[in-house]
Amino acid sequence: MRIVIAEDNALLREGLVLLLTTNGHDVVATCAAGPEILPALRNHQPDAAVLDVRLPPTHRDEGIRAALEARRENSALPILVLSQYVEEAYAAELLEQGASGVGYLLKDRIGRIDQFLEALERITHGGTVLDPEVLTQVLSRKNAVNRLDHLTPREREVLELIAQGLANPAIAHRLTITERAVSKHIRSIFDKLGLPAEGNTMHRRVLAVLAYLAQDPA
Template structure:
């Protein structure tokens, strides 16, 4: 996998480069400031981008702005955002562009190497990888969203796990139910959210996650 990294902390940036390199991936470019990101992405057109939210010069939202700009130029570019804290507004704005190929992890997850690499690979494949804490806070923020009011407590719980990018078998194991029960709940979620018929891809799961996090504009 060819990756572009944007991180102003030199130690963390070098650590990510070493980690990805030792895992068989290639870091084709790295950036330490917001203005460097988009040119690097357009030049290298990587398989995925790993971007910090807050970068020089203002340390506000340079990484997010670059991510949104990049998705306009490269709509299918998978992006994994890293943040020190849960930036609810930033996360919601990025997800509003479409949840496919989007991840948002807290930086302490990077220390859990297997989880980080699995999340990056999932995002690169077009899936989602959202930190449980991000999901929890966005759920609280969007709890009154109308499209979700028809879901049962168990269906919302299943959808929360889906938002974290978990497969049906993993969800079943964590909720201590059968995989068949999880599939039944997911089918009900799709129906209640009025999602289109399955086309054999992860498209409906992505749409469900987006509806869950964004409340369909509610």
């Protein structure tokens, strides 16, 4: 797998390079600042990107901004975002562009090598990976799981496909039902999960995905 890494901490950056290369991957570029990311991605066209949220020059949100722009340019690019702390807004913003092929992990997970490599592998196959701490803070795990029990088998199928990043037409095609039926199921899912009707539809889809993923955190 060809990978671009963006991390300003030199020790951690070199540690990631060593970890990935010793496990058979090819690190084609490393970046130490936000403005370096998009040119590296455009130039190398990697199979995946591993990006820190906070990078120079401001150490605020350069990494997540680059991730969002990269996904706008290439929605199929798998991106694994690393963060020192749980930053719920960034996790939700990343997912709003599509849950397929994205991950958000705390840096502590890198030390758990098998989990880190599994997360990277999962996003490159179109999966979604969210750190358990993110799930814990974004949702009430107990309430989310209990509410999922109220979904019908068909609603669970629809929610699973949403979590895979499929849009309504693709869900309708996969389940051999109409788009109108898909929309009806989604409205019912939102109601049963207690997601406010006044909320943005895309934001509610993200929260529904988080509820689904809370059953089996990465």
